[in-house]
Structures are given as C-alpha cells and as structure tokens.
Amino acid sequence: MEEFTKFVRGGILGPIKKWGTKWSLWPVHLVTACCGAELAHAFACGYDGERIGALNYGIARQTNLIIVEGAITRKMARVLRITWEQMPDPKFVIVMGACGLNGGIFWNGYNLVKPSEVVPVEFFIPGCPPTPEALLRGIRQLQIKLDKGVAENSLTFSEIALEKGKKPKVLPVSPKVVSNAPSIVVAVKKAVDWEFGKQLCDRLKAIGRAVITAKNRIALKVEVENLRSAAMKLKDLGFDHVKSVNVIDVPNEGKFIVEFLISSYSVKELMPVLVNLYTEISRKEPKISSLSDIFPSADYLEREMQDFFGVNFVGNPWKGKFILAPDTPEFPLRKDFKLEAESYVGD
Amino acid sequence: MIDEILATLMNVFRSNSMQIPLIQPIVDYLMQIPLINILVALILWRPFFAVVIMPGLAVLLLYLLYIVWFERKLTARIQWRVGPLEVARPIRGAIQALADGLRYFFQEAIVHRDAHRPYFVQLPILAFIPILLPIAFIPAGNAVGIKTPYAIQLIVAFLALIPITIIAIGWASNNRFAFVGSVREALMYVAYEIPFIIAVISMIYLYGSGDPYVAVEKQSLVPGAILNPIAFLVFLITMLMATSRLPFEIPEADQEIAFGPFVEYSGMLFGLVMVLAYEKLYIMTLLFVILFLGGWNGFYFEPLGDLNAPLCLFIKTVVVISIIAIVRSMYARYRIDQTLRYSFSWLIAFSMVALGIGVVLGWIL
Numbered sequence: 239m240e241e242f243t244k245f246v247r248g249g250i251l252g253p254i255k256k257w258g259t260k261w262s263l264w265p266v267h268l269v270t271a272c273c274g275a276e277l278a279h280a281f282a283c284g285y286d287g288e289r290i291g292a293l294n295y296g297i298a299r300q301t302n303l304i305i306v307e308g309a310i311t312r313k314m315a316r317v318l319r320i321t322w323e324q325m326p327d328p329k330f331v332i333v334m335g336a337c338g339l340n341g342g343i344f345w346n347g348y349n350l351v352k353p354s355e356v357v358p359v360e361f362f363i364p365g366c367p368p369t370p371e372a373l374l375r376g377i378r379q380l381q382i383k384l385d386k387g388v389a390e391n392s393l394t395f396s397e398i399a400l401e402k403g404k405k406p407k408v409l410p411v412s413p414k415v416v417s418n419a420p421s422i423v424v425a426v427k428k429a430v431d432w433e434f435g436k437q438l439c440d441r442l443k444a445i446g447r448a449v450i451t452a453k454n455r456i457a458l459k460v461e462v463e464n465l466r467s468a469a470m471k472l473k474d475l476g477f478d479h480v481k482s483v484n485v486i487d488v489p490n491e492g493k494f495i496v497e498f499l500i501s502s503y504s505v506k507e508l509m510p511v512l513v514n515l516y517t518e519i520s521r522k523e524p525k526i527s528s529l530s531d532i533f534p535s536a537d538y539l540e541r542e543m544q545d546f547f548g549v550n551f552v553g554n555p556w557k558g559k560f561i562l563a564p565d566t567p568e569f570p571l572r573k574d575f576k577l578e579a580e581s582y583v584g585d
Numbered sequence: 586m587i588d589e590i591l592a593t594l595m596n597v598f599r600s601n602s603m604q605i606p607l608i609q610p611i612v613d614y615l616m617q618i619p620l621i622n623i624l625v626a627l628i629l630w631r632p633f634f635a636v637v638i639m640p641g642l643a644v645l646l647l648y649l650l651y652i653v654w655f656e657r658k659l660t661a662r663i664q665w666r667v668g669p670l671e672v673a674r675p676i677r678g679a680i681q682a683l684a685d686g687l688r689y690f691f692q693e694a695i696v697h698r699d700a701h702r703p704y705f706v707q708l709p710i711l712a713f714i715p716i717l718l719p720i721a722f723i724p725a726g727n728a729v730g731i732k733t734p735y736a737i738q739l740i741v742a743f744l745a746l747i748p749i750t751i752i753a754i755g756w757a758s759n760n761r762f763a764f765v766g767s768v769r770e771a772l773m774y775v776a777y778e779i780p781f782i783i784a785v786i787s788m789i790y791l792y793g794s795g796d797p798y799v800a801v802e803k804q805s806l807v808p809g810a811i812l813n814p815i816a817f818l819v820f821l822i823t824m825l826m827a828t829s830r831l832p833f834e835i836p837e838a839d840q841e842i843a844f845g846p847f848v849e850y851s852g853m854l855f856g857l858v859m860v861l862a863y864e865k866l867y868i869m870t871l872l873f874v875i876l877f878l879g880g881w882n883g884f885y886f887e888p889l890g891d892l893n894a895p896l897c898l899f900i901k902t903v904v905v906i907s908i909i910a911i912v913r914s915m916y917a918r919y920r921i922d923q924t925l926r927y928s929f930s931w932l933i934a935f936s937m938v939a940l941g942i943g944v945v946l947g948w949i950l
Contacts, residue, residue, distance in 0.1 A: 251691070254687055254691075258683075258685075259688050261671075261672040261681070262681075262684045262685045282664075282666070286661070286667050288661060288667070289669070290670075290671045291681060293657075296840070296843060297844055299850065299851040299855070300850070325851075326695050326851040327692070328693075
C-alpha cells in the first residue's frame with residue numbers, strides 16, 4: 239500500500255526506517271498450491287533468499303511481508319485477510335504465480351478470488367510456477383521500490399506495431415460448453431455372470447425397475463413418491479448406508495437425476511454390492527424427500543448437493559451453505575450457471 | 586555548592602578508577618576539560634565500568650548484534666547456504682541484526698484486545714530487571730559492581746527469577762499458544778533448575794566459598810572443568826535447557842506452538858522479548874566461565890592494565906557461546922516428556938555425583 243511506502247520513507251528518520259525495512263523483509267508464506275515448492279527452493283541452498291535479508295517466518299505478528307503462493311479460493315480469502323490484518327504496519331504483499339494473478343488454470347472458476355481484491359498487492363510475479371530467480375527478483379523489486387519510492391516493472395518489452403487487417407487477440411472463451419442434447423443414461427443393461435445378482439434383482443423388482451449394470455452393480459429406478467418406501471425396503475434387505483449422493487443436471491429435458499449409492503457393512507454377501515437407487519425430479523421445483531433419517535450417512539452428502547445444485551431435500555434440517563463459502567454465487571454446478579463476466583474498460 | 590559536590594564526586598571516582606596505560610594520555614587530556622572530566626571519571630570508575638561498559642551493558646549489546654548474526658551465518662554454512670550477506674557485503678552482512686532491530690523498532694506494536702494490557706506492555710521491560718541485576722555482582726578482575734562473598738549464590742537466585750517473568754508474559758498474552766508455552770516453560774523450569782543449582786553448589790563446596798575471586802584464584806593452575814567434569818557437563822546441559830536452545834527449545838517451539846509465550850508480541854516489544862534468551866545465555870555463560878574455565882585468568886598485556894581481566898572474561902564468554910551456537914543447527918528438538926524424564930532421572934543423578942566430587946575435593950584442597 240502506498241501509505242506504508244510513504245511512512246517507511248518519510249520523516250527525519252526516513253533513511254534509517256527505509257534501510258531497516260529494506261534489508262529485513264521477513265515473508266510469511268501463504269501456501270495454497272505448488273508455488274510453495276518454488277519458494278522453498280528460493281530459500282534453500284541453491285538460491286538462498288536469506289542473502290538479501292529475507293527470513294521465512296511462520297508467525298504473522300512478527301513479519302512484514304506476505305507471499306501469496308497459488309490460487310485463493312473464497313474461503314482462503316478470509317484467511318488471507320485475517321493474516322494481513324494480524325500483521326503490524328508497515329506491511330507488504332507479493333503475489334506469486336498465475337493463479338494469484340488472474341486465476342491461472344482455475345480461470346473462470348466460481349470459487350476463485352483474486353488476491354488483489356482482498357489485500358493491497360505490491361508486486362505480482364507471473365509464471366506457472368515462477369522460478370526461484372523470479373521470486374527473489376520480486377523481493378528485490380520491493381526493496382528497490384522502498385529505495386526509490388516508485389514501483390517499476392522489472393522487465394520492459396519492445397513495442398510491436400499492429401498489422402493492419404489482423405484481428406487483435408481476444409481472451410479465450412469459457413471452456414464450459416452446454417450440449418443441446420446430451421445422452422445421459424444411468425442404467426445400461428449388461429450381461430454378466432453373477433448368480434447372486436440375478437436373485438437380488440428378482441427381490442428388488444418389487445421395489446422398482448432393477449437393472450444389472452456390471453458385476454456387483456445394480457441400478458434401481460423408482461418414482462419420487464416411492465423413494466422413501468424403497469429405501470425402507472432396501473434397509474429391510476440388509477443395506478445399511480449411503481456411500482454417495484449424486485445429482486445429474488439435464489437442462490434440455492428439464493430434470494435432475496438424483497442418485498443414492500447404497501451398500502451394506504453388516505451383511506457379508508451384500509458388502510460388495512452397490513445399489514444405485516435413482517429417481518428423476520423436475521428442474522423447476524427440485525424437491526425430494528431426504529433419506530438422512532433412514533441412512534444417517536446420507537446427511538452430509540445431501541447438504542453438499544443442496545449447495546451445488548439447489549436440490550431441496552425435504553426432511554434434512556440443514557438450510558443454507560454447508561461446504562461452500564457463504565458468499566459463493568448460487569448453485570455453481572448447474573449447467574446453466576454463468577459467472578459474472580469480466581469486462582475490460584478502455585481502449 | 587555545586588563545585589563542592591563535583592569535587593567530592595571526582596574524588597570518589599578518581600580514588601577507584603580503571604588504570605589503562607594505553608589510553609592514559611587521552612584520559613589525561615580529557616581530564617583538563619571541565620564537565621567532560623567528570624563524565625570520563627565516571628566511565629572509568631570501576632563499579633560503573635563493570636556494570637555499564639564491560640562485561641556489562643555496552644558489550645552485551647555488541648554481543649547481541651554479533652551472536653544473532655553469527656548463529657544465522659553458522660546455520661547457513663551448515664546448510665550449504667550463504668546466510669545474511671547483501672546488507673553489508675564487505676563485512677559479510679554482520680549488521681543484519683541491526684537492520685532487523687531497526688525494522689522492529691519502527692513497526693506497529695499491537696496490543697490485542699484480549700491481552701491484559703498493563704502487564705502485556707510492562708512485562709518485557711520488567712523482565713530486564715532479573716537479567717541486569719546479576720551483572721552488578723559479576724566481577725572481572727578489579728572491575729566489579731558490588732563486591733560480596735555471596736556473589737555466585739546471588740547470581741543464581743536472580744537467574745531463577747527470569748522464567749517467572751516469561752510465564753507471566755504468556756499469561757498476559759491470553760492466547761492458547763502462549764498458554765501452552767507458559768506451561769511448558771514452567772515444567773522446564775522445575776526440570777533444569779534443580780540439577781543446575783546442585784551443580785553450582787558442588788562448585789561452591791569445591792572452592793569453599795561463593796566468592797568469584799576465590800573461585801578464580803583456585804583455578805589458577807587447573808580449571809574447574811577438569812576438577813569436576815561432571816558438574817561441568819550438567820551445567821552445560823542445564824544452560825541449554827534454561828536458555829531454551831535446541832535440542833531443548835521446547836517452550837518456544839515455533840513449528841508446534843508458534844513461539845509459545847511470545848506469539849502475540851510484535852514490533853519493538855517482540856524485539857525486547859526475543860533477546861531475553863540471548864541475554865540469559867550471556868549471564869549464564871559468564872557464570873560458567875567463572876566457575877569452570879578459570880574466569881579472567883589468561884593473558885596479561887602491560888598496556889591494557891586493568892582492562893585485561895574484563896577483556897579476557899568477555900572473549901572467553903563469546904567463544905563459549907559461539908561453540909554452543911553450533912548445537913542449534915545440529916540437533917532436533919526433544920519432546921517435553923523426554924526432556925523431563927531425562928532431567929529428573931539422569932541429570933539429577935549426575936548432579937548428585939558432581940556434588941559428591943565437589944565435597945570430597947573441597948575437603949582435600
């Protein structure tokens with residue numbers, strides 16, 4: 239932040255403050271991704287960042303520089319801000335890597351935040367990941383900035399005149415493509431040599447339409463209103479837990495497919511068996527009864543699906559965000575979800 | 586009236602002043618200037634010289650600058666790095682600690698909302714009292730602050746006060762890491778203090794007195810380290826424990842509990858608490874040199890006169906501390922239970938053996 243630079247350079251004691259701060263930039267490193275390995279290299283025997291007075295320190299209270307390494311998610315943004323506010327003034331931030339710059343490989347992700355929106359950043363170090371030389375160059379640039387009072391690019395590029403008639407380069411479009419007619423088939427029948435499965439299928443026929451999809455895998459389709467009774471019957475058969483709850487978004491047909499993958503820990507012959515109990519619900523009014531009272535392990539999985547798709551599991555007491563940060567835009571895994579597009583203002 | 590007071594003071598200072606032939610011409614010249622002469626006489630007054638100049642505060646500051654740099658440089662060399670360098674290339678970055686200190690000095694000192702404000706701010710300064718008081722009793726040849734035959738006992742007693750201030754610092758911080766650190770400090774305090782005191786008592790028995798002059802005089806032929814090697818070892822290990830250096834850096838383990846009692850300190854206050862352990866190390870090493878390494882016995886150069894003894898003591902101390910600094914980069918950290926078990930079994934047993942040796946040798950000598 240400019241006022242910190244001004245403070246460090248100003249006053250009668252300015253030269254002393256400047257000298258002390260310049261040669262004692264102790265970074266607290268906020269590692270969220272692979273750039274941490276490069277930072278470790280920059281401070282190990284190969285490059286030795288301690289030469290220029292930078293000593294890695296784990297505790298925010300006693301340092302004056304944050305090096306943000308990697309992508310900052312919505313939840314991590316809070317941590318970054320807390321770390322920044324814990325540090326005593328004057329303090330500086332250097333952001334390392336493409337993810338912190340503009341998203342990098344996570345560009346256009348719903349859960350990504352730019353560090354520059356959370357804390358005032360002094361320098362960005364581009365690269366994926368940047369080399370240790372680049373990181374040390376970033377710290378050197380901060381020292382030079384404290385020395386001169388102005389920030390300068392450490393590299394200057396020669397200008398190239400635009401050729402006439404050639405289109406300027408545009409940003410890449412989002413890789414998220416919505417197909418008009420995706421073929422989503424949950425139950426594909428497959429002939430397998432599995433005697434027990436055939437017996438099980440006969441028993442399950444009373445509940446819904448049972449199909450063997452592979453060895454030890456059975457898909458069982460039920461109507462929405464029969465879901466609870468089907469789950470009760472499965473419980474009576476010896477199935478005792480839900481391994482996973484999935485939602486598949488099919489926007490062109492206006493429906494969600496909700497899958498409960500049910501298996502057993504208590505009955506020996508049912509242990510390898512995985513029953514995919516699935517049903518279809520309307521996309522406009524996504525309501526389905528919860529199975530968390532029958533299979534307690536479904537509870538957290540249902541909450542997660544509530545976060546991602548906005549499917550309302552009636553009977554699950556949880557309301558609001560569970561895994562995602564509170565300020566995440568609604569239902570990010572729906573196929574028609576669109577991020578607020580970035581707009582570039584100026585020539 | 587003022588003239589009389591000044592004349593009396595001059596008499597007091599001149600009657601007990603350091604005789605250093607090397608700088609005698611300069612002193613003689615400065616003595617002719619009014620008002621400056623009383624300052625010079627004060628500085629050369631033996632009690633003042635011992636407490637404030639050498640082996641007291643002035644060289645303590647020099648030592649702090651040196652040891653922080655030396656430790657970082659040594660650790661760097663052991664890890665195949667260069668260490669602090671670019672801050673002052675011609676002197677191999679020797680003023681790195683000064684840069685860090687200045688940065689701390691001009692940083693914001695945060696006093697957080699949950700802290701007990703008066704204690705949180707006062708205690709780092711209060712902690713200096715038990716650090717500085719022993720300096721008044723540590724003699725170096727003719728330069729001595731307060732001369733007493735119970736000097737060694739007094740130094741040990743004041744050293745025992747330091748952990749109490751550290752525990753109080755942790756309490757005033759009101760932080761979970763600080764709390765864990767304080768409890769560890771308290772456990773360590775009990776663990777090292779008993780063998781440490783027994784080792785010192787064994788040496789007092791051996792020399793037959795708690796007077797450093799007697800101790801140093803009796804070591805004129807054979808140093809105490811050879812007279813009672815087990816007490817020497819026990820003192821060395823308890824010194825590492827008392828100053829929380831690796832392998833016993835348990836109260837301040839920064840990878841586990843984020844600097845323990847000092848986690849909430851920032852700015853100048855952290856600068857004050859960070860040097861506590863180094864200062865304690867300095868005092869304990871002075872005592873160590875007096876008890877085991879012959880104190881100020883050593884070289885004697887005619888031009889230095891009275892300065893010989895303090896200089897010799899200081900050089901010995903710094904050499905011992907520099908050797909101890911190697912330990913930091915060579916050993917991993919013990920767990921608290923390992924340290925306590927070791928301390929309450931082996932260390933106390935060794936100190937008892939040392940006490941036996943001390944009593945027997947004291948009786949023979």
